[in-house]
Amino acid sequence: MNQLHTPKASRNQDTGRESFIRPSMGSGSIRRSAGALFRGVLSASRAKAGTFTDVPTTFSASTASTDPTAPNASATTGNAGRAARHGFPLRTVAALASSGLLATPLLAGTAHADPKGPKAPKPPAKMSQIGGDRLGTPGVQVSQTPGAPKLPGPDILTARSWIVSDAESGKVLAAKNAHWQLAPASTLKMLFADTVLPKFPKDQKHTVKPADLAGMGAGSSLVGIRENLSYSVHDLWLGVFLRSGNDAVHTLSAMNGGTAATVTQMQRHAKELNARDTHVVTPDGYDAPGQVSSAYDLSLFARSGLQNPDFREYCSTASAQFPGDKGKDGKRASFGIQNTNRLLSGDYDIKPYPGIAGVKNGSTTNAGSTFTGVAQRGDRKLLVTVMNPEKKEHNEAYREAAKLLDWGFAAAGKVEPVGRLVGPLSEDDGSGAENAKDKGKGKDADRSTQAALDGAGAKSGAWTALGLTTGALALLGVVAFAVHRRWPLPELVRGRRPRK
Incomplete structure (x- = not known):
């Protein structure tokens, strides 16, 4: 396999969260023991494509390393202790420890940093000022007003970089090192x-x-795609969003003209979105020299993607069925897969976040844990991105994201924005200037845009407008501005309830 990094250099850790075996028709006893170990996890989500009866499985591109210098090699002992403290039987813990299963990310997260290791890096003194001057200033940026809730302190929000913003207006409520260029992971x-x-x-x-699956990094997270089998595009995107499957990404990239062409297109699209902190090297986010993004740019990607109803569907799917191997009768079985976004699907130590509707998580050696999420409460929709928490606790990125969402919903309308999420180049020059003249233009544009949409007479008008030909570019520019401000989240947000 052509590896981007050796196993010692990097390991994609979005793997093996619920099951550590290949799915097979005769593995009932193993499924039962796995279900007993991780009881309560599966009840948080329901399959959209049939009854969820199997243990979700992610395949790994390489087996767990026994090299003591490998990223996860030292995690087993500590994980055994954590598993015992969570009430798992000692006999089960001992068996799992001896088999190496407790070194997996489900119970481990990322291995604790060596206290004698190098000090955490500091953000650059000067960063991009796209979206506003304050967003390019190191440290926490927030404009508290009387009556506004207090932002959680650095002992709670330990991430190197984070940002919380209004998903529709683009107003940034608070941020920390929003433009710090860091490894993005998945x-x-x-x-x-x-x-x-x-x-x-x-x-x-x-x-x-076979060539479709070439070039994946060692330890990549996989959904379990097999050579010489057929998959629908729908299946492949479920693999990308639910299991963070690098095999699904590489297959879709092959369909798109290859990895190199896809990377070029992604870089071009990032530039179009004014995401200038981002340099793309791999399409799947696997660690690679020079591959960086920022909490600000990741929020731009989420905000743009959420305008697409298919994107919204996939990123909000908690669990589904995925096609497996062919049986002796020639028919293909299926197995259950669950979303690795723990604010969506829950975990043994964290509940689904009320109103969550996506978007994407990641974890690699260089990036630590990363997460971008969108949630709705009433008519308010918030985006949050968290990158590389200092606390290397299990599900820490989700915990800090949930804290930011709680604060954002309580603070919305009570704090002054410290910047904004800009629109694409076709709409926005990316500057953060918001003087009175600019604000006046914005209001006029809002009124004109709303009038255009009202005249269309249908909510689908904004989406239809995206497919207009060049003969209607003027109208496209107006409608596109509105699309970046107004879009529906999936219906599941209104019906989702936190697990009891």
């Missing part, structure tokens, strides 16, 4: 999806060739 798949997803119809079929 959150970069949001840019991949926003770039490639519109190109192929859901029902298109593709038979996977």
Whole structure:
């Protein structure tokens, strides 16, 4: 396999969260023991494509390393202690520890940093000022007003970079090092999806060739795609969003003209979105020299992607069925997969977040844990991005994201914005200037845009406008501005309840 890094250098950790075996028709006893170990996890989500009866499984591109210098090699002992403290039987813990299963990310998260290791890096003194001057200033940026809730302190929000913003207006409520260029991990798949997803119809079929799966990094997270089997585009996107499957990404990239062409298109699209902190090297977010993004840019990718109803569907799907191997009768079985976004699907130590509707998580050696999420409460929709928490606790990125969402919903309308999420180049020059003249223009544009949409007489007008020909570019520019401000989240947000 052509590896971007050796196993010692990097390991994609979005793997093996619920099951550590290949799905097979005769593995009932193993499924039962796995279900007993992780009781309560599966009840948080329901399959959209049939009854969820199997343990979700992610395959790994390489087996767990026994090298003591490998990223996860030292995690087993500590994980055994944590598992015992969570009430798992000692006999089960001992068996799992001896088999090496407790070194997996489900119970481990990322291994604790060596206290004698190098000090955490500091953000650059000067960063991009796209969206506003304050967003380029190191440290926490927030404009508290009387009566506004207090932002959680640095002992609670330990991430190197984070941002919380209004998903529709783009107003940034608070941020920390928003433009710090850091390794993005699988959150970069949001840019991949926003770039490639519109190109192929859901029902298109593709038979996977060996070359389609070449070039994946060691330890990549996989959904379990097999050579010489056929998958629909719908299946592949479920693999990308639910299991963060690098095999699904590489298959779709092959359909799109290859990895190099896809990376070029992603970089071009990032530039179009004014995401200038981002440099793309791999389409799946796997660690690679020079591959960076920022909390600000990841929020732009999410905001752009969420305008696409298919993107919204996939990123909000908690669990589904995925096609497996062919049986002796020639028929293909299916197995259950669950979304690795723990604010959506829940975990043994964290509940689904009320109103969550996506978007994407990631974890690699260089990036630590990363997460971008969108949630709705009433008519308010918030975006949050968290990158590399200092606390290397299990599900820490989700915990800090939930804290930011709680604060954002309580603070919305009570704090002055410290910047904004800009629109694409076709709409926005990316500057953060918001003087009175600019604000006046914005209000006029809002009124004109709303009038245009009202005249269209349908909510689908904004989406239809995106497909207009060049003969209607003027109208397209107006409608596109509105699309970046107004879009519906999936209906599941209104019905989702936190697990009791």
